Amino acid sequence: NIKSIRNLALKYYFGDKKNQIASSTIPKNSEKAVRWLKIGVSKGDTDCLDLLGYCYHMGDGVEQNNIKAKEYWELSAKKGSSAPQYNLGIFYESGWSVPKDTKKALFYYNKNIKKNNSYKNSSLKGIGRINIKGDGVKVNLKKGINCYKLAAKGGDLRAIFELANMYDKNESFERYKDIKKNPALAYKYYLLLSKMKFIFGDVMIAEICLKNIKNG
Numbered sequence: 001n002i003k004s005i006r007n008l009a010l011k012y013y014f015g016d017k018k019n020q021i022a023s024s025t026i027p028k029n030s031e032k033a034v035r036w037l038k039i040g041v042s043k044g045d046t047d048c049l050d051l052l053g054y055c056y057h058m059g060d061g062v063e064q065n066n067i068k069a070k071e072y073w074e075l076s077a078k079k080g081s082s083a084p085q086y087n088l089g090i091f092y093e094s095g096w097s098v099p100k101d102t103k104k105a106l107f108y109y110n111k112n113i114k115k116n117n118s119y120k121n122s123s124l125k126g127i128g129r130i131n132i133k134g135d136g137v138k139v140n141l142k143k144g145i146n147c148y149k150l151a152a153k154g155g156d157l158r159a160i161f162e163l164a165n166m167y168d169k170n171e172s173f174e175r176y177k178d179i180k181k182n183p184a185l186a187y188k189y190y191l192l193l194s195k196m197k198f199i200f201g202d203v204m205i206a207e208i209c210l211k212n213i214k215n216g
Contacts, residue, residue: 002043009036009048013061030061041072049076050083057087066097077108082117085109089126093135102136113150121156124148128159133175141179152189157198164189164204171204183208 013033040048053072073084112123132144151159169181193201
């Protein structure tokens with residue numbers, strides 16, 4: 001039963017906490033988790049493919065091997081799984097154990113933004129980074145900024161921070177030097193950070209207010 005195989009793998013990987021039904025516990029055992037994950041993989045289970053790739057990437061329960069991680073994630077990505085599509089995007093964008101290839105990174109990131117999933121915003125940021133930097137592709141500031149705005153609209157805190165920084169004429173990173181500064185938009189995104197309980201937003205709003213007071 002593939003569901004039972006997957007559940008056993010997860011229980012051994014994360015450890016099963018004591019509950020009201022069973023008094024016994026299963027301590028974390030990555031080696032046993034990997035054995036069950038491999039059985040699940042032999043049955044074609046996508047979740048097992050995802051986690052087994054992660055085990056090889058982290059060297060958890062097996063010898064660390066990004067090449068094997070990539071192989072398992074490629075199999076899972078073909079089945080439409082979001083996590084490995086994002087992970088492969090990072091591999092190709094960064095050149096981790098594969099030749100750096102931002103076009104392949106974009107291929108995997110773009111797969112993730114066509115559907116709602118927990119990696120959609122991160123994939124949007126990946127597309128944004130590549131287009132703003134012009135890393136292996138022609139610089140496209142408009143597309144890059146728009147990707148960050150879509151991620152911000154999805155509630156991504158990092159995307160909101162990056163947008164605030166892009167538009168801030170005093171605090172902007174070097175990578176955003178070609179983006180036209182807009183204090184009003186910078187304030188908008190800092191205020192949004194503040195509303196989301198991110199203390200940096202409070203600090204920047206306070207600094208902007210103090211400058212305005214000093215300038216009359």
